[in-house]
Amino acid sequence: MPETTPIHLDEFLKLHPADLADRLQRLPLEEAQRILPDLPPTLAARALAELEHDRQHELLKALPIQKLTPLLAELPPNVVADLVPALPPSARRTTLDALPAEQRQRVQALLRYASDTAGGIMSDRFITLREDMTVEAVRELLRAHAQEERTEDVAYLYVTDAAQRLVGIVSLRDLVFRRAERRMSEVMNRDVKFLRADDDQEKTAQRFEHYHYLGLPVLDQEGRLVGVVKASDALEVAQAEATEDMQLMVGLSGEERALTPWQTAVRRRLPWLYINLATAFLAAFVVSLFESTIARWTALAVFLPVIAGQGGNAGMQTITVIVRDMALGEIAPGDGRRALFKEMMLGLVNGLAVGVVVGMIGWWWKGSFALGVVACAAMVLNQLSAAFAGVAIPFGLKALRIDPALASSIFVTTVTDVAGFFFFLGLALLAMRWFGA
Amino acid sequence: MPETTPIHLDEFLKLHPADLADRLQRLPLEEAQRILPDLPPTLAARALAELEHDRQHELLKALPIQKLTPLLAELPPNVVADLVPALPPSARRTTLDALPAEQRQRVQALLRYASDTAGGIMSDRFITLREDMTVEAVRELLRAHAQEERTEDVAYLYVTDAAQRLVGIVSLRDLVFRRAERRMSEVMNRDVKFLRADDDQEKTAQRFEHYHYLGLPVLDQEGRLVGVVKASDALEVAQAEATEDMQLMVGLSGEERALTPWQTAVRRRLPWLYINLATAFLAAFVVSLFESTIARWTALAVFLPVIAGQGGNAGMQTITVIVRDMALGEIAPGDGRRALFKEMMLGLVNGLAVGVVVGMIGWWWKGSFALGVVACAAMVLNQLSAAFAGVAIPFGLKALRIDPALASSIFVTTVTDVAGFFFFLGLALLAMRWFGA
Numbered sequence: 100m101p102e103t104t105p106i107h108l109d110e111f112l113k114l115h116p117a118d119l120a121d122r123l124q125r126l127p128l129e130e131a132q133r134i135l136p137d138l139p140p141t142l143a144a145r146a147l148a149e150l151e152h153d154r155q156h157e158l159l160k161a162l163p164i165q166k167l168t169p170l171l172a173e174l175p176p177n178v179v180a181d182l183v184p185a186l187p188p189s190a191r192r193t194t195l196d197a198l199p200a201e202q203r204q205r206v207q208a209l210l211r212y213a214s215d216t217a218g219g220i221m222s223d224r225f226i227t228l229r230e231d232m233t234v235e236a237v238r239e240l241l242r243a244h245a246q247e248e249r250t251e252d253v254a255y256l257y258v259t260d261a262a263q264r265l266v267g268i269v270s271l272r273d274l275v276f277r278r279a280e281r282r283m284s285e286v287m288n289r290d291v292k293f294l295r296a297d298d299d300q301e302k303t304a305q306r307f308e309h310y311h312y313l314g315l316p317v318l319d320q321e322g323r324l325v326g327v328v329k330a331s332d333a334l335e336v337a338q339a340e341a342t343e344d345m346q347l348m349v350g351l352s353g354e355e356r357a358l359t360p361w362q363t364a365v366r367r368r369l370p371w372l373y374i375n376l377a378t379a380f381l382a383a384f385v386v387s388l389f390e391s392t393i394a395r396w397t398a399l400a401v402f403l404p405v406i407a408g409q410g411g412n413a414g415m416q417t418i419t420v421i422v423r424d425m426a427l428g429e430i431a432p433g434d435g436r437r438a439l440f441k442e443m444m445l446g447l448v449n450g451l452a453v454g455v456v457v458g459m460i461g462w463w464w465k466g467s468f469a470l471g472v473v474a475c476a477a478m479v480l481n482q483l484s485a486a487f488a489g490v491a492i493p494f495g496l497k498a499l500r501i502d503p504a505l506a507s508s509i510f511v512t513t514v515t516d517v518a519g520f521f522f523f524l525g526l527a528l529l530a531m532r533w534f535g536a
Numbered sequence: 537m538p539e540t541t542p543i544h545l546d547e548f549l550k551l552h553p554a555d556l557a558d559r560l561q562r563l564p565l566e567e568a569q570r571i572l573p574d575l576p577p578t579l580a581a582r583a584l585a586e587l588e589h590d591r592q593h594e595l596l597k598a599l600p601i602q603k604l605t606p607l608l609a610e611l612p613p614n615v616v617a618d619l620v621p622a623l624p625p626s627a628r629r630t631t632l633d634a635l636p637a638e639q640r641q642r643v644q645a646l647l648r649y650a651s652d653t654a655g656g657i658m659s660d661r662f663i664t665l666r667e668d669m670t671v672e673a674v675r676e677l678l679r680a681h682a683q684e685e686r687t688e689d690v691a692y693l694y695v696t697d698a699a700q701r702l703v704g705i706v707s708l709r710d711l712v713f714r715r716a717e718r719r720m721s722e723v724m725n726r727d728v729k730f731l732r733a734d735d736d737q738e739k740t741a742q743r744f745e746h747y748h749y750l751g752l753p754v755l756d757q758e759g760r761l762v763g764v765v766k767a768s769d770a771l772e773v774a775q776a777e778a779t780e781d782m783q784l785m786v787g788l789s790g791e792e793r794a795l796t797p798w799q800t801a802v803r804r805r806l807p808w809l810y811i812n813l814a815t816a817f818l819a820a821f822v823v824s825l826f827e828s829t830i831a832r833w834t835a836l837a838v839f840l841p842v843i844a845g846q847g848g849n850a851g852m853q854t855i856t857v858i859v860r861d862m863a864l865g866e867i868a869p870g871d872g873r874r875a876l877f878k879e880m881m882l883g884l885v886n887g888l889a890v891g892v893v894v895g896m897i898g899w900w901w902k903g904s905f906a907l908g909v910v911a912c913a914a915m916v917l918n919q920l921s922a923a924f925a926g927v928a929i930p931f932g933l934k935a936l937r938i939d940p941a942l943a944s945s946i947f948v949t950t951v952t953d954v955a956g957f958f959f960f961l962g963l964a965l966l967a968m969r970w971f972g973a
Contacts, residue, residue, distance in 0.1 A: 115727075115729075115747070117746045117747055117748075118746075121746075149746075238712055241709075241712050241713055242712070242713055254691060254708075254750060271708040271709060271712060272678075272708060274712050275675055275678050275679070275708060275711050275712065276678055276679055290552075292552075304771070304775070307768055307771055308768070308771055308772050308775060309554045309555075309558075309586075310552070310554055310768075311554075311766070311768040311769070311772075312768065313691060313750050313766075313767065313768065329748070329750075329767075330750065330766075330767040330768045330771060331744055331745070331747075331748040331749065331750065331767045332748070333771065334741070334744055334745055334767060334770060334771040334774055335745050335748075337771055337774065337775050338741070338745060338774050338775070338778055338864065341775055341778035341779050341782070342778050342860045342863070342864065344782070345778070345781070345782045345785075345856050345859075345860060346856055346857070346860065348782075348856075349849065349852040349853050349856050350849060350853060351853055351856060351857065355857050356857065356861055356866060356867075357857055357858050357861040357866070357867045357871065357875045357878070358861075358867070358871060358874055358875060358878065359857075359878070360878070361877075361878045361879075361881040361882045361885070364878065364882050365882055365885050365886060365889075368850075368853055368882065368886060369885075369886055369889055369890075371849070371853075372846065372849060372850060372886055372889075372890055373890070373893070375845060375846060375849040376842070376845075376846060376890055376893065376894065378845070379841055379842040379844075379845030379846060380842060380897070382841035382842075382845065383838050383839060383841050383842050386837055386838045386840070386841060387835075387838045390834045390835070390837070390838060391834075393830070393834050393837045394831070394834040397827045397828075397830050397831045397834075397837075398824075398827070399837075400823055400827070400830045400834075400836075400837040400840065401820050401823045401824045401827060402820060403823070403837065403840055403841065404816055404819035404820050404823060404840065404844060404953055404957065405813070405816040405817060405819075405820050407816075407841060407844055407845075408812060408813075408815070408816030408819065408844075408949065408953065409809065409812060409813060409816060411848070411949070412786065412787060412808070412809060412812040412945075412946060412949075413805075413809060415786040415945065416786050416787060416788055416805055416808075419782050419783055419785075419786050419788060420783070420788065420792050420793065420794055420796075421794050422782075423779045423782060423783065424793055424794040424795075426779075427775065427779065429793060429794070430793075430794045430795070434794065434795060437795055438794045438795060441794075441795065441796070441797070441798045441801065442798075444798040445798045445801050445802055445805065448798070448802050448806075449802060449805060449806055449809055452802075452806055452809075453806075453809055453810070453813060456810070456813065457813065460817070508849075508852065509849060512845065512848070512849075516841055516845065520841065
């Protein structure tokens with residue numbers, strides 16, 4: 100063993116798995132890869148489960164399979180199911196086959212659910228009861244199972260019928276507070292809020308935010324209980340989801356971090372920069388249509404950044420509000436008309452408020468009243484385009500079943516650039532023709 | 537009572553408070569104001585607590601104080617403390633005075649904490665135990681308090697010493713699973729993760745995401761237990777925080793929703809549009825310095841939107857990654873240098889990749905090799921400026937103790953516009969002088 104390792108190990112052994120994960124995340128990759136196999140399997144496994152996806156992948160790739168299996172055997176099935184897709188494709192089958200039979204079956208059952216659904220987030224560790232059990236009988240049952248990993252994160256217990264369909268929910272506090280001879284049928288809450296296994300992760304997070312429960316049961320199509328989602332896992336997903344939307348809006352993968360290696364970041368960002376380039380040339384094409392107008396009146400070129408800047412900012416304001424409300428489920432498809440009306444009113448008022456200032460500056464700076472009028476009118480039309488595009492693009496993407504956040508800032512600024520330049524330069528051309536400005 | 541009300545009421549009485557809140561949020565304001573006083577106080581109060589801040593304010597404003605007090609008396613102190621700031625300033629004192637003495641004291645204690653800190657999110661309902669109590673004694677204690685509102689959301693119990701300092705934590709499952717004669721000192725976990733009352737809400741959410749607990753205790757400066765934060769409340773805060781950052785970045789208040797009245801939205805957005813206007817005129821000023829250059833070579837004007845568009849998009853990509861990592865606490869102040877290196881490498885590679893394409897298009901479209909070279913070089917310099925500004929602006933704002941998200945998209949596009957136009961038009965001027973291009 101190299102001399103430097105023990106120093107690190109001693110220090111790492113005392114850490115909470117989440118804190119160890121932080122350290123493994125921030126260490127140089129080679130060092131993290133060297134340390135991981137020397138850690139006790141339970142601690143290593145729990146830390147691994149907390150890592151960012153990219154780092155998980157890098158560490159698992161470097162781990163020989165005879166080190167990997169004992170490590171995975173320590174983890175609950177849902178955590179193993181989250182890690183399996185991070186393994187190199189060739190290693191997935193072998194790794195699964197090396198797991199103990201019961202764990203393998205449970206992992207495979209969880210792997211059937213897409214990772215961005217309630218089924219993909221849920222744990223399969225929960226305790227089911229029958230309606231006719233007494234509080235005392237349940238307490239006995241729990242004491243008997245106290246050592247089992249299945250009881251680890253219990254907050255609620257679930258009452259099911261003979262067909263495994265969920266009929267009620269009992270909280271641990273009921274078991275402590277209620278009298279020993281009470282039956283579950285008297286104690287349980289029948290108005291159970293639940294998730295469907297195929298609910299997407301946005302909906303999952305919304306239901307937690309809405310109802311404030313510590314955990315929610317997950318049912319399959321037949322109403323059978325198949326898993327449980329914890330509030331803290333939904334929190335992680337909600338946060339990932341919200342920040343992913345921020346990234347998608349500007350053409351990022353949703354998984355980039357400040358310290359992601361630049362080579363990885365290039366592969367992810369460059370395609371979007373090329374898409375943005377294509378849309379920027381659309382705007383350039385509009386300007387080129389008016390090249391002779393600009394040649395005769397170069398002050399127009401000076402105002403292009405103002406038109407583009409204001410339209411882009413207003414469009415981003417609108418789209419950010421809409422994308423946020425869609426992500427949090429606070430706006431329904433039927434609200435589109437009301438949202439559009441609001442944004443158009445805003446565009447009109449803000450357009451006039453900004454347009455008058457721009458017009459005055461144009462008049463004063465370039466000494467041309469016509470330029471002022473053209474700039475003011477173009478600004479109003481530009482703000483209205485921004486409002487329209489800011490609502491229409493996310494609603495349109497949603498109708499096409501595309502994530503409304505996806506590259507939406509690129510699309511909206513394309514519209515505001517193209518429309519803004521067209522109105523501004525077009526009106527300028529008309530002004531020159533009519534008034535010889 | 538008007539004839540239409542009973543129909544609504546019947547329907548509303550069956551709803552979960554969170555679902556009722558959804559309805560009150562979406563009803564026309566007048567209708568919501570009319571219905572609220574007719575609802576049973578408990579239901580109305582719980583729904584009110586779930587509303588968006590703006591709607592809470594509107595509904596509370598319209599409620600006569602004799603209707604308000606019984607409603608508030610139904611709510612836990614932390615919810616009342618959240619609602620008080622939404623009252624019209626003149627009504628706050630009177631409302632507090634009308635509350636029962638114990639509730640008033642508890643509300644006032646909670647109001648001492650800023651609303652964006654752990655103290656501002658926490659509940660003061662928790663159960664404290666002593667180290668020498670047995671499991672059986674605690675079960676008895678809980679049964680005796682079963683009807684008290686204080687036990688409502690229990691997940692953990694807290695063991696304190698004579699000075700109210702937290703010494704350990706016991707989960708409800710310990711009470712169910714462990715033997716009756718065990719003492720708290722044997723059962724409790726001494727390695728307690730906790731929050732400080734003045735920890736900000738970002739840090740609070742981070743600790744939940746990190747440790748995955750159902751609740752975290754809140755300590756004052758002396759280590760005394762003063763409250764408890766639930767995972768689901770932290771989830772709500774985390775989501776609000778992440779989406780607030782999205783809004784702040786583009787110059788929104790962080791509280792705007794798709795259906796916020798347009799008059800309110802104008803007041804909040806217009807100031808930022810004016811700030812953006814000032815910065816856009818900076819870019820316009822740079823262009824104006826080169827007006828005579830553009831007059832002789834109008835093809836340059838056509839490329840301005842391409843320069844601005846690519847710089848703006850790249851800058852937004854960088855700043856979005858940095859702001860996200862800062863908000864989630866995944867990047868430390870000391871990481872600035874590494875993040876800057878990564879972004880500069882990205883800017884160089886992406887700048888070359890995009891610049892070559894832009895240069896080729898410029899050469900082919902306008903038939904000028906010089907234009908192609910100038911556009912390519914300007915694109916590389918522009919992407920490097922975007923990278924630098926995208927890192928320097930949020931780190932700079934943070935160093936000044938300003939939220940790094942605040943209007944950062946406006947600042948970063950100012951830098952990319954000004955630098956981009958300056959490099960592009962400046963290089964074009966040099967090319968014209970040296971090569972007569």
